[in-house]
Amino acid sequence: MTKYDLIVIGAGNVGTFHAYHALQAGKKVLMLEKDAMPVEATVRNFGQVVPSGQALDTWFEYGRTALSIYESIQQNVDITARQNGSYYIASDDDEVQLLEEAFTLFKERDYAATLLTSERCKERLPALQQTYGKAGLFFPQEFSVEPRSMVHRVRNMLIQYKGLVYQNNTTVIDCSIDQGIVMVTSAKGEKFFAEKVAICNGRDFKALLPEIFDNSGLIISKLNMMATMPMPQVALKGNILSGLSIRRYDSFKSCPSYPSLTTPAWQAPYQQWGIHILFKQALDGSIIIGDSHEYASVQAATELDFSIDMRINQLILQEAQRMIQLPSWEIQQYWAGYYSQTTDGGVYEYQIADKIFIATGIGGKGMTTAPGYTQKRVHEIFA
Numbered sequence: 001m002t003k004y005d006l007i008v009i010g011a012g013n014v015g016t017f018h019a020y021h022a023l024q025a026g027k028k029v030l031m032l033e034k035d036a037m038p039v040e041a042t043v044r045n046f047g048q049v050v051p052s053g054q055a056l057d058t059w060f061e062y063g064r065t066a067l068s069i070y071e072s073i074q075q076n077v078d079i080t081a082r083q084n085g086s087y088y089i090a091s092d093d094d095e096v097q098l099l100e101e102a103f104t105l106f107k108e109r110d111y112a113a114t115l116l117t118s119e120r121c122k123e124r125l126p127a128l129q130q131t132y133g134k135a136g137l138f139f140p141q142e143f144s145v146e147p148r149s150m151v152h153r154v155r156n157m158l159i160q161y162k163g164l165v166y167q168n169n170t171t172v173i174d175c176s177i178d179q180g181i182v183m184v185t186s187a188k189g190e191k192f193f194a195e196k197v198a199i200c201n202g203r204d205f206k207a208l209l210p211e212i213f214d215n216s217g218l219i220i221s222k223l224n225m226m227a228t229m230p231m232p233q234v235a236l237k238g239n240i241l242s243g244l245s246i247r248r249y250d251s252f253k254s255c256p257s258y259p260s261l262t263t264p265a266w267q268a269p270y271q272q273w274g275i276h277i278l279f280k281q282a283l284d285g286s287i288i289i290g291d292s293h294e295y296a297s298v299q300a301a302t303e304l305d306f307s308i309d310m311r312i313n314q315l316i317l318q319e320a321q322r323m324i325q326l327p328s329w330e331i332q333q334y335w336a337g338y339y340s341q342t343t344d345g346g347v348y349e350y351q352i353a354d355k356i357f358i359a360t361g362i363g364g365k366g367m368t369t370a371p372g373y374t375q376k377r378v379h380e381i382f383a
């Protein structure tokens with residue numbers, strides 16, 4: 001019988017960085033994943049690492065820590081992390097005001113930011129529509145990663161150089177504690193043993209401890225996404241965020257003028273579907289465009305699974321075209337991504353007897369904050 005210091009359940013970004021920090025601390029770690037490879041939120045997202053969008057509290061700090069963790073890994077192994085920065089582009093005077101106020105807030109936090117005039121925005125982003133960008137705010141330190149490969153490369157690096165033991169196609173259905181040891185049972189009846197267990201199961205609440213998640217108050221969010229055909233001739237470097245993102249992201253809620261911000265009538269359907277517009281050019285030259293937010297309780301989550309609502313995609317495309325000009329808007333892929341989230345913008349933590357540690361519900365900030373947040377969490381697990 002092998003006994004691990006830590007078994008991590010779930011190989012998304014939250015699970016993978018639990019493993020990363022535990023291995024850094026010299027622990028013996030096993031990570032179990034239910035699918036042949038992780039295919040959930042961690043590989044379906046934009047790959048924008050944007051501390052600038054986070055609530056200006058511990059989540060912003062976790063994002064800052066994550067920047068240095070991604071950077072230090074990238075220096076040794078190519079995990080697709082590119083430091084091309086993030087652009088927030090304002091389309092009206094209210095959004096310009098928020099950018100100017102946010103610039104001050106980030107300066108106070110000693111976080112590099114540059115205000116851009118309309119002309120500078122167009123110089124930096126030639127694809128920007130003439131009529132859209134009134135001003136911009138640029139964060140030069142921020143990263144983009146390729147979500148479809150990043151987490152696999154980090155995991156392979158941990159297996160190859162740090163001694164991670166990994167097993168896929170292993171759905172965990174039970175964790176129980178006997179004489180201070182946690183026994184983890186898979187759907188195939190395999191047993192694994194550890195001192196501590198971290199459950200990082202994303203939005204999958206049916207297989208393992210469903211009674212806890214039924215009472216967790218967590219919400220499931222569904223996001224519509226799409227990618228154009230590859231366009232290597234278009235240069236859209238970095239993370240591109242729209243006026244609707246400025247109105248939506250938590251950091252801007254700390255701006256003095258935010259409480260008096262009004263919503264123009266045309267934005268009503270965008271608010272209804274939680275749409276804001278983001279762009280990220282993937283390494284193959286395709287432009288990833290999204291996103292929207294439909295919500296359901298844990299108990300009603302199946303309702304979100306059935307179809308992709310094309311009315312939402314049309315709204316996304318309409319606003320994307322108002323912002324950016326592309327040689328073609330031929331879409332090669334549509335997909336939906338899902339994550340669990342809390343109602344207070346934090347993360348869901350639950351602990352059983354100082355042995356079993358649940359961490360999920362990180363919401364829409366897991367690519368940005370998980371490497372920093374899990375550093376704190378692993379410290380608590382082994383305290």
Ligand SMILES: Cc1cc2nc3c(=O)[nH]c(=O)nc-3n(C[C@H](O)[C@H](O)[C@H](O)COP(=O)(O)OP(=O)(O)OC[C@H]3O[C@@H](n4cnc5c(N)ncnc54)[C@H](O)[C@@H]3O)c2cc1C
Nearest residue numbers: 010012013014034040042045046048172202337366367368
């Ligand atoms: C469309 C979209 C766009 C996004 N864009 C961004 C962005 O640009 N920047 C950003 O910071 N964040 C973004 N996010 C959020 C980010 O993707 C998530 O916060 C993050 O991926 C969550 O990671 P996770 O490990 O908690 O969950 P997941 O990625 O869902 O991983 C959980 C893993 O656990 C496994 N699992 C579940 N149950 C079991 C079990 N019983 N046994 C074994 N394995 C199990 C699952 O198979 C899965 O692989 C986006 C999310 C979406 C959906």
